[in-house]
Amino acid sequence: MIVDTNIVQSKTKIKMSSIRMSAHTQTCLRLAKNPYRGGLILSVLIILTVWFFHHRSAYSGITDHCLSLDFEFVIPADLLLFQMSKEGLSCLYKRYVTSLQSLCTMPKRFGNIDYGGVRICVDPGVAPSKGKCVIYSYNHDLSDRFVKQIYAKYRCNVVFYGEGLVARKSTKILGLTQIVSNYVNEISVLIFKITVKDFPFLFEMSQTIKRAQIKQIIFEIHLDESRGTRDEYLSVLKALRELRDSNYEIYWFDRNWEFVKNEFSNRRTSNCFTVNMYLKPPNTSNMTGTSSVKVDLPKEAPVGTTALTKDEVLKYQERYARYILKHQYLCKQMVRLGNIVDGGWDVCHDVQFRPKHPCIVYSIGISWDFSFDEDIANTYGCDVFSFDPSMDTDDFRYSDRIMFYNVGLGAKVSEITVKDSKWKIKNLQTIMKELGHTDKRIDVLKIDIEGHERQSLPEIIDSGALKNVVQLCMETHSYYDLGTMRKLYEAGFRLFWAHQNPQAPLYTNSETLSYGMEVYFVNINLMHE
Structure with a gap:
């Protein structure tokens, strides 16, 4: 039986939200012992409900994925980059940090499965050097589980560093840039939590990374789309371009769920992206994976609901x-x-x-x-x-x-x-x-x-x-x-x-x-x- 579209679409919206709304309504009415106060609260709830359903239905499939940028994403030279509008820079940023440039066949997660962990490529040639490696974490909230797992796997020590690049810059204390320069032979992975205060110094850091030739770089970039300025987008894009020109390629990204914006409207925007890059080994090309990836599957293995001990x-x-x-x-x-x-x-x-x-x-x-x-x-x-x-x-x-x-x-x-x-x-x-x-x-x-x-x-x-x-x-x-x-x-x-x-x-x-x-x-x- 085919039923009326409008009735069922209304039912759809109500089904998804009625439990939450009715619970709030009953709670508020229990608090309103005075009948006039109860009527006022009920009127406000009706208005809020109409607003809520309007914004829920306003989802209707947002199609602006910046897909008009229909090419392999390249951050242009300054002459063109500085001519772009804020909207254009925002589009380029979102599509650039959610596009891959190279294949990592084994991107393994270390640390918590939610926040407090990161993914590191363990492919030969880019994996941390076993027995002699240091991982530097700048302002990132890595968990104890990350420290224990990465040590068990590679005998890497994790060094936590940072009170903000701005503070170190102004007080002229030993900065991460100097550490990277001094200990380049021991550092396998750099992990950054980057916020607005760090953006002005990102390009300088990217140049240091370029000289150091560190195997892997992980940026957790906090940039609020609604509040981000044109200069902030330019700072981040210039640093990413410098790393790309230095042969660093993105092999993984995360739209961090913990920072999803406006959950009850469309849940489409995250204010935080994690971007994972490795220094591409020499004499390699972008693999498609059609023939070069080894498939580690037993010829005899359980299928479906096979009963096992x-x-x-x-x-x-x-x-x-x-x-x-x-x-x-x-x-x-x-x-x-x-x-x-x-x-x-x-x-x-x-x-x-x-x-x-x-x-x-x-x-x-x-x-x-x-x-x-x-x-x-x-x-x-x-x-x-x-x-x-x-x-x-x-x-x-x-x-x-x-x-x-x-x-x-x-x-x-x-x-x-x-x-x-x-x-x-x-x-x-x-x-x-x-x-x-x-x-x-x-x-x-x-x-x-x-x-x-x-x-x-x-x-x-x-x-x-x-x-x-x-x-x-x-x-x-x-x-x-x-x-x-x-x-x-x-x-x-x-x-x-x-x-x-x-x-x-x-x-x-x-x-x-x-x-x-x-x-x-x-x-x-x-x-x-």
């Missing part, structure tokens, strides 16, 4: 968690569609894989959050087909380009009972056949079904339903499913990005892993020509 689980789970964090393909441009935090997803925007109109997207598992669906429809002009059996609603058309189906994904066609509700379940091949997409190109397949991918993914691969899927975005909850990962690899899917769920950490003595992951694949058999 406790010892077998322990044998495979860390190996699985390490594998899923590897990068096998260099996607230089990635765009976050939907929320930065939970509900958004990354899409490879490189020309050989990006969605091109007319395009088809499957969004499986949404739980009333259409932010990704709206954004990918508006950004690329795709027709989006959304699926979720848990939303207690009939099929409906959400917008001109988004159609919702009250169906879940599984290994076979069935009907299951969940909390007294009947859920319709279909496998991907059946869904494609019913929608007339069996031989159609599916530009993005997003699967977020809370652990049920363990049953459905092996069947999806074996049925051949992935043969026309270009990009696969998936949340995984498996601990050991290396057999399915091998099947994906053999079908042409290469890992290009992964995000660890901070709610599901797996800590070892020498690194930080995760049970829950957002993982991203491109199908190298379906590149655009």
